[in-house]
Amino acid sequence: MKEEACPRRVLVVGLGNPDRGDDGIGPLVVKKLTGLLPADVVIATPPADVLALMAEWMDFDALIFVDAAAPLTTPGRIHRFDLATTELPRDATLTSSHALGLAETIGLARVLQQAPQDIIVYAVEGACFAGDGPITPEVAAAAAEVADRVVAEVMSLRRISQRT
Amino acid sequence: MATRTIRVDYLARVEGEGALDLYISDDRLVGAALRIFEPPRFFEAFLRGRGYIETPDIVARICGICPIAYQMSAVHAIENAFGAKIGGQLRALRRLIYCGEWIESHALHVVMLHAPDFLGYKDAIAMARDHGDVVRNGLSLKKTGNDLIRLLGGREIHPVNVKPGGFYRVPQRSELEPIAEKLKEAKDQAIHLVRWVATFPFPEFERDYEFVALRHPDEYPFNEGSIVSNRDIDIDIADYESEFEERHVAHSTALHSVLKRRGPYLVGPLARYALNFDRLPSSVQELAAEAGLSAVCNNPFRSIVIRAIEIVYACDEALRLIDAYERPDVAAAPIEPRAAVGFGCTEAPRGICWHRYTFEADGTIRTARIVPPTAQNQPSIEADLLAVAAPLVSETDDVIRGHCEQSIRNYDPCISCSTHFLKLSVHRT
Numbered sequence: 001m002k003e004e005a006c007p008r009r010v011l012v013v014g015l016g017n018p019d020r021g022d023d024g025i026g027p028l029v030v031k032k033l034t035g036l037l038p039a040d041v042v043i044a045t046p047p048a049d050v051l052a053l054m055a056e057w058m059d060f061d062a063l064i065f066v067d068a069a070a071p072l073t074t075p076g077r078i079h080r081f082d083l084a085t086t087e088l089p090r091d092a093t094l095t096s097s098h099a100l101g102l103a104e105t106i107g108l109a110r111v112l113q114q115a116p117q118d119i120i121v122y123a124v125e126g127a128c129f130a131g132d133g134p135i136t137p138e139v140a141a142a143a144a145e146v147a148d149r150v151v152a153e154v155m156s157l158r159r160i161s162q163r164t
Numbered sequence: 165m166a167t168r169t170i171r172v173d174y175l176a177r178v179e180g181e182g183a184l185d186l187y188i189s190d191d192r193l194v195g196a197a198l199r200i201f202e203p204p205r206f207f208e209a210f211l212r213g214r215g216y217i218e219t220p221d222i223v224a225r226i227c228g229i230c231p232i233a234y235q236m237s238a239v240h241a242i243e244n245a246f247g248a249k250i251g252g253q254l255r256a257l258r259r260l261i262y263c264g265e266w267i268e269s270h271a272l273h274v275v276m277l278h279a280p281d282f283l284g285y286k287d288a289i290a291m292a293r294d295h296g297d298v299v300r301n302g303l304s305l306k307k308t309g310n311d312l313i314r315l316l317g318g319r320e321i322h323p324v325n326v327k328p329g330g331f332y333r334v335p336q337r338s339e340l341e342p343i344a345e346k347l348k349e350a351k352d353q354a355i356h357l358v359r360w361v362a363t364f365p366f367p368e369f370e371r372d373y374e375f376v377a378l379r380h381p382d383e384y385p386f387n388e389g390s391i392v393s394n395r396d397i398d399i400d401i402a403d404y405e406s407e408f409e410e411r412h413v414a415h416s417t418a419l420h421s422v423l424k425r426r427g428p429y430l431v432g433p434l435a436r437y438a439l440n441f442d443r444l445p446s447s448v449q450e451l452a453a454e455a456g457l458s459a460v461c462n463n464p465f466r467s468i469v470i471r472a473i474e475i476v477y478a479c480d481e482a483l484r485l486i487d488a489y490e491r492p493d494v495a496a497a498p499i500e501p502r503a504a505v506g507f508g509c510t511e512a513p514r515g516i517c518w519h520r521y522t523f524e525a526d527g528t529i530r531t532a533r534i535v536p537p538t539a540q541n542q543p544s545i546e547a548d549l550l551a552v553a554a555p556l557v558s559e560t561d562d563v564i565r566g567h568c569e570q571s572i573r574n575y576d577p578c579i580s581c582s583t584h585f586l587k588l589s590v591h592r593t
Contacts, residue, residue: 052307111289111292112296112299112300
């Protein structure tokens with residue numbers, strides 16, 4: 001690992017719909033990141049499907065996504081996936097003709113060589129995704145920890161050289 | 165008696181929640197049921213009591229991929245009820261934003277959802293390993309369509325700039341110039357796409373469809389026209405209910421639309437193309453001939469070629485509209501509500517989308533009726549499935565399932581819109 005003269009370009013993406021309960025964890029984390037990251041770090045909350053963002057991914061050296069995950073064990077539990085070493089779980093088949101999911105889009109971007117190698121995904125287990133429903137307290141409580149971990153992650157990713 | 169049941173649970177690459185049951189008795193296919201179990205969405209009910217001005221923003225929420233279709237049918241119905249006729253550049257802008265929707269919707273379906281079927285790939289990600297440039301171009305086409313919708317509609321999903329009478333804001337000519345450059349590139353990409361999909365191995369399969377589409381005196385239809393068929397129908401959109409009706413069926417939360425006199429009919433690209441081939445520019449007609457299409461195509465598997473042709477047309481038309489664009493003095497014509505009934509029918513990417521509203525004197529919606537294209541195509545999908553699966557009954561369930569899924573995807577069905585995704589069950593007795 002060597003230090004580089006210029007910081008590497010990092011994109012942080014908060015995915016989800018803030019009007020659908022715990023699906024709003026991505027935008028909530030992005031809100032908490034305001035003022036905590038260097039100016040050269042781009043933060044995005046895409047309004048549409050993540051596929052539309054893909055064309056811009058090659059402008060960055062590293063990507064960090066924050067997204068909600070389906071209930072598995074405990075609401076608010078934080079999962080970290082380093083896609084250099086692990087696969088993001090995805091359904092065996094695409095289930096929508098309107099939009100690809102994050103895992104499918106990253107998979108497609110990698111096949112098309114339109115994604116950097118360094119991709120980190122934070123997934124927070126949700127409990128309720130109802131329209132107009134409030135974010136559950138356990139999930140909201142996880143937002144501060146995820147924001148702290150994203151800040152540390154960004155600082156590390158800006159410094160490290162591309163992993164091979 | 166030998167019984168066999170093939171069930172497709174949650175068909176992939178189709179929007180919405182549904183399943184397919186095939187019934188085979190003594191090696192004979194006796195039934196096909198497209199079960200749609202996506203919960204009803206009640207849009208027609210919760211439009212009641214809302215103001216007419218809210219309608220385009222509410223109905224846009226019916227679909228994320230074709231919100232313009234719902235918005236356009238709604239605003240035309242409102243203007244029809246209130247005696248307003250929108251012409252000039254406002255009408256042209258409506259046609260332009262519809263071009264954006266056809267480009268993004270067709271590009272997504274042709275490249276990402278349907279092409280893998282013909283080439284034996286599980287999905288577009290697997291296909292991208294061997295056909296990366298095609299997938300890149302497909303994504304670029306989709307992006308151009310989305311960009312056009314965002315420019316005119318404010319955002320690409322559930323646009324917010326459409327209103328009865330026109331738009332909340334209309335663009336300066338200079339705002340359209342960058343998208344024109346993208347559309348020129350998109351047109352070339354679409355022509356390549358037509359030539360690529362034309363090389364696919366298509367099943368030898370045809371049905372004698374009754375095609376139903378809009379027909380306009382001068383234009384390939386988007387927003388206006390009479391409702392015509394290749395049999396004897398040529399009616400004003402207000403007379404839709406004289407020829408067509410929706411029926412409840414036990415296995416679907418979506419209503420089935422049928423011709424009262426003859427049953428299933430087909431809407432969408434195959435129908436639109438067959439009934440309006442003479443309205444396509446000669447360059448697009450020549451491209452269709454190069455792709456092996458005559459003026460009428462009865463093979464639903466070749467609908468992928470017609471969708472690609474329609475992308476070329478939409479790019480061409482968008483460029484023509486931009487070239488002729490002059491910013492109108494007002495963003496919207498004035499609308500005066502009155503107690504009335506109004507009808508709207510426009511060509512969504514998947515076929516005609518028919519709306520009827522009755523209004524109170526102050527423009528409050530008293531009743532609403534929305535007939536989306538996939539609901540209209542459901543009986544025809546089931547008839548296709550019977551015909552496609554019948555010669556395959558001795559094949560394995562997996563083989564039958566694969567052919568049926570591909571056959572359903574010929575329709576680019578949007579089950580969410582029509583509820584109204586898919587599960588295949590083959591029941592053998």
